[in-house]
Every structure is written in C-alpha cells, then in structure tokens.
Amino acid sequence: MIQFILNDKEISTELPPGQLLLDFIRYHKHLMGTKIGCREGDCGACTVLTGEIIDHKLRYRSVTSCLTALGNINGKHVVTVEGLNLSTEREDAGKLNPVQQAMYNEGATQCGFCTPGFVVSFAGFCLSQDHKTYENAVASIDGNICRCTGYKSIQKAAKNIADLMQKNKGDVIEYVTSNSILPEYFVSIKKRLLEINSKTNGIEKQTDYQKKYLGGGTDLYVQQHEKMVNAKINFLFNKKELNGISRDGNKCIMGASVTVTDLMESKIINDAFPDFKKISKLISSTPIRNIATIAGNFVNASPIGDFTILFLALDTRIILSDGVVKREISLRNFYKGYKQLDKKENEFIEQIWFEPPGKKDLFNFEKVSKRTHLDIASVNSAIKINTDGKIIFNAGLSAGGVGPVPMYLSKTSAFLKDKKITEKIIDEATEIAQSEISPISDARGSEEYKRLLLSQLIKAHFITLFPKNLCLFNPLSP
Numbered sequence: 001m002i003q004f005i006l007n008d009k010e011i012s013t014e015l016p017p018g019q020l021l022l023d024f025i026r027y028h029k030h031l032m033g034t035k036i037g038c039r040e041g042d043c044g045a046c047t048v049l050t051g052e053i054i055d056h057k058l059r060y061r062s063v064t065s066c067l068t069a070l071g072n073i074n075g076k077h078v079v080t081v082e083g084l085n086l087s088t089e090r091e092d093a094g095k096l097n098p099v100q101q102a103m104y105n106e107g108a109t110q111c112g113f114c115t116p117g118f119v120v121s122f123a124g125f126c127l128s129q130d131h132k133t134y135e136n137a138v139a140s141i142d143g144n145i146c147r148c149t150g151y152k153s154i155q156k157a158a159k160n161i162a163d164l165m166q167k168n169k170g171d172v173i174e175y176v177t178s179n180s181i182l183p184e185y186f187v188s189i190k191k192r193l194l195e196i197n198s199k200t201n202g203i204e205k206q207t208d209y210q211k212k213y214l215g216g217g218t219d220l221y222v223q224q225h226e227k228m229v230n231a232k233i234n235f236l237f238n239k240k241e242l243n244g245i246s247r248d249g250n251k252c253i254m255g256a257s258v259t260v261t262d263l264m265e266s267k268i269i270n271d272a273f274p275d276f277k278k279i280s281k282l283i284s285s286t287p288i289r290n291i292a293t294i295a296g297n298f299v300n301a302s303p304i305g306d307f308t309i310l311f312l313a314l315d316t317r318i319i320l321s322d323g324v325v326k327r328e329i330s331l332r333n334f335y336k337g338y339k340q341l342d343k344k345e346n347e348f349i350e351q352i353w354f355e356p357p358g359k360k361d362l363f364n365f366e367k368v369s370k371r372t373h374l375d376i377a378s379v380n381s382a383i384k385i386n387t388d389g390k391i392i393f394n395a396g397l398s399a400g401g402v403g404p405v406p407m408y409l410s411k412t413s414a415f416l417k418d419k420k421i422t423e424k425i426i427d428e429a430t431e432i433a434q435s436e437i438s439p440i441s442d443a444r445g446s447e448e449y450k451r452l453l454l455s456q457l458i459k460a461h462f463i464t465l466f467p468k469n470l471c472l473f474n475p476l477s478p
C-alpha cells in the first residue's frame, strides 16, 4: 500500500509501486494539467513538486513525474498544477495565483502546453530555501522547455515572481499562504505527513528479498520504462540509512542515495569544493538533479557519467553490501568492461566516501557538450592535484567519453607525480593520455575530435588551476 498526499487529498493505492507518478496523476486521478512531452526527463512538461519532512522541516523539490515511481513518493506530498489553485470554490474559479498571473501579464504563454510545468517549477522556487533572486528564479526553470513563446517573456515573469518573494524573511509556507501566493491547505501538510509517516514504511520492509535496485529512476525509467512498471523493485531512494552527508576526520561520507541537489546544498561539500554548484549546474537540470543519485550514476556505468568522472579523480571508495556482508572497493576498480561491474547482482552500494581536497590540493572538472545545459558530455574530465604551486606531488586524472568505461588515467596520473609544472610536461602528459584511451566515433563526435578534446581538457585543467605558471597556453594572454 502506497500512501501520500496528492494536492490536498490523501491517497492510498495498491497499484504496482513501479508505476509512474505521471500516469497515476493523469490516468487514475484525471488531473490533466500535468502534461506528457518526452517521457525522458528532458522537457519539464510533467513537472510536479514533492514535499517531505527533512530535519523536522517541510521541504519541497521539483521532479519529473515521467521518471518518478509511485514507490518513491510514498509518505510524501505531491503537488500538481491543480494543487496550486488558490481556491476550488466556484466563485473563485478562474482566479489566477500570482505565479500564474505573472506568466499571463508578461505574455509568457502561447499554446500553453509547457505552461503548467513552468508554473510548477516557479512554485517550487517560491517554496525553496534558495535566495529569492531573479537568477535563482530563472535557474528553477532550467528543466522546462518552451517551443513557441520564447524565453524573454518567461524571464520577465521570473523577475516578477522573484520580486514577489523578496520580502519573505521567515517561514516560507506561512509567507506564501498568508500572502495568497499558494493555497491555504499547505499549512496543514506537515502535520498530515507526520501522521501518514507514522503509519507507513511498508515498502522499505517488504523489499529486502527483491532484486531490482532503484534510486531516483532517471536512468532506469529512460532505459527500461515498460519493464519497470511491474518489476519487483528494491526502493533505495528514501531509505534513511542510504541518505545523508557527513564528515569523519579526513573522510567525507555519503549515503548511496544522496542526490546531486543534496550535494549542492551540503555545507561539507561546498566547503571542500567552492565551485561545486557551478560544476553541478552543467549537469542535467534542477528536477533531474533533485532525484538523480550518486550511486545511480556510478552503477549506470555510462562512460560519460559526470559524477563518476568527478569522483574517480578523487579516488573515491564505495561500500557494497548484499544486506549481510559488506565490502569496500575503490571506484577506480569498479569498472571491468562496458557496463560490467565488480558487483554481484544482489549487492547494492550502501556508502561512498572520499578524502576532500586539502589545503595543498587543487581540483577541477571540465565538460564539453553540444549545448551548455541539459546535455550529456562528448568528453569530460576531472583532476585532483597535490601541489605547492610549482611541483605536482600527486595527481589523479579521469576522463569520460574516451573509452568503454569511465576511465581513471593511471599512467598519465603516475607520470605527473613529482613533476615541475611546465608546458612541456603537460604536453607529454597529453601524449601519454592519448595512449591510454580508445574513443569511438559516434553521435557525440568522431574519434579524432574526442582525442583532441581530451588533450584540450587536460590543458584546460592546468590553465584553470595554474593561471600564472602557464600564461602561454592562455589564448587571452598577449
């Protein structure tokens, strides 16, 4: 039995937990405001909000309902565009909330197909803990595509919505309800969720014997949509023991189901990687990052998995478990061949840990894709260098899109050890890297292009990390 709140109504359903939230909303609840566009997480037409209690606070995030299993919203609040209407009373029918009104006022809608998705994402911005700036309002719709209006008028609406939220300094739920931005019933949700959660955790208990592990579903539901609906699923996404980020001495420890957004919001991660948010914004979109887990990225084993490449450079360790026996291995030894892993079928990743960069460590990540946002990489690369600014004491270099697996470039990394940072050394390193990789020509570029890209990305690492040592590389230098 799955229980959750859909807008202001409590739902109990015995439908298969692998069923998609999008289909439940449209075909079982006949709430047609949530649209179906791509069914692959790319267009944002199906965006809804999910609310849950984290650290005693009600937290909302936008998600693509086309990739979200019913099992993953057990015990949560799901908000569709209908749930944002200020009143269901007949005399108020047609009255727009200020978010909808901003879209209307700015002419930010034409055919209207994408509009519910934009409105829900903006409502997510209003409910989030983010600073209520214009930039953050625009960032909240980075997963929504509009094919006919043009984005200028939508950006103007974003400005109005950010202005509307500027005055809020206290509790966001109280602000949006008392200022008639979102409906009154949001006030009661926290109490109702606490009641539901005290009754349910059924899914977690009954899944122990089942085999198909599911994180956020952003890979599995794209690749195996039909199969997943009735599959026996082991839901890992909401498990408390697989969530959370902590620091223990030199170790940064993450639960396997930590999402990209969890990392972006973590003080521990941002202290260790000041550029983490900037890097992460190059990866997928807000509603995908809200559900994409790090373990899912590792196990999907895409040769261009961005977080896999990032964590390979950091010499990350993973703890695998079959529920009884645990073992720890290096992420660098996890990949045995194309989509072949050092993992038994019944093993799942439980924890991930790495040593965050210290005072003498520098870290950089580079990604080249056909468009800046919402695109997979042609080639990506990360590097961690231990240095005094002149000598490389140690280096870890990874590269994606240049072989059948996400690659740790062990020979190039070993070559860089104890070398002085000079252009000659970096040229030699790119030569060695070329001997380690085996890219193929495909839709993301020819073999030659990918080889060239990797050499350029290695140089980009050094230009970024040592701008003073290597000014000759810099095309902007005289």
Ligand SMILES: Cc1cc2nc3c(=O)[nH]c(=O)nc-3n(C[C@H](O)[C@H](O)[C@H](O)COP(=O)(O)OP(=O)(O)OC[C@H]3O[C@@H](n4cnc5c(N)ncnc54)[C@H](O)[C@@H]3O)c2cc1C
Pocket (backbone or CB within 6 Å): 040, 041, 042, 212, 213, 214, 215, 216, 217, 218, 219, 220, 221, 222, 236, 256, 257, 282, 283, 284, 285, 288, 291, 292, 293, 294, 295, 296, 297, 298, 299, 300, 304, 305, 306, 307, 347, 348, 349, 350, 374, 375, 376, 377
């Ligand atoms: C629109 C869109 C854009 C994307 N953009 C990017 C991008 O820019 N860069 C990028 O790298 N990826 C991107 N992705 C891919 C995807 O979002 C990531 O790979 C994500 O991290 C997968 O995590 P998940 O929790 O959704 O995985 P799921 O789909 O739930 O699972 C993926 C695989 O991991 C397994 N699994 C999950 N958790 C565990 C665990 N704890 N132990 C063992 N096995 C487990 C599952 O069984 C499955 O085989 C994109 C996806 C979409 C839909």
Ligand code: FES
Pocket (backbone or CB within 6 Å): 035, 036, 037, 038, 039, 040, 041, 042, 043, 044, 045, 046, 047, 064, 065, 066, 067
């Ligand atoms: S239908 Fe396109 S993102 Fe879900």
Ligand code: FES
Pocket (backbone or CB within 6 Å): 108, 109, 110, 111, 112, 113, 114, 115, 145, 146, 147, 148, 149
């Ligand atoms: S208004 Fe038509 S797709 Fe956006």
